[in-house]
Amino acid sequence: EDKVVQSPLSLVVHEGDTVTLNCSYEVTNFRSLLWYKQEKKAPTFLFMLTSSGIEKKSGRLSSILDKKELFSILNITATQTGDSAVYLCAVEAGLFKAGTASKLTFGTGTRLQVTL
């Protein structure tokens, strides 16, 4: 059974702090790892990672994947109150089969609260 574990479950930081969110996984036939931000309703896409060691960056957010250690981190620097959300990690796995949709397995998420 595919498994995705996120840590910590929740985190409270002060504005301006840097945070690191963790995601480890055990899946068969790994294809990609995705990070999402969920504030109130729909998760919004942050990053998709497929290769080890290549950092993806978007503003103050960055993420990297380690396929040997089966691990990914999401970094947020200079946090702002608008970063408060649940951050979801999901792994896409399975053999590619024409005409068959892939599946995502989600972790439980990390709830981040940024205070003034």
Place this chain on the structure above:
Amino acid sequence: DGGITQSPKYLFRKEGQNVTLSCEQNLNHDAMYWYRQDPGQGLRLIYYSQIVNDFQKGDIAEGYSVSREKKESFPLTVTSAQKNPTAFYLCASRLGADGYTFGSGTRLTVV
């Protein structure tokens, strides 16, 4: 604007009733998905569909049914057989190797 529309946003159901949640996308995406989210838990896959008239069970399909008669639409029916249907339901779609796009969800409450 292209996107995924879920309706209704809030739904109340009496025990023993079937209800259908709507999911429509105008993104021309092939694959569509239904997830359930409970407090403190990640999203769990209910059903997914790669093409019209074809769909597969996800990890928690019991008590649910779907149809995919049109590419744009993937409605989810929560049947009376679902023992604990109160949850937040998210629909998603995907085109090829791109990331998934989510709708804004339907919160279903059994009263």
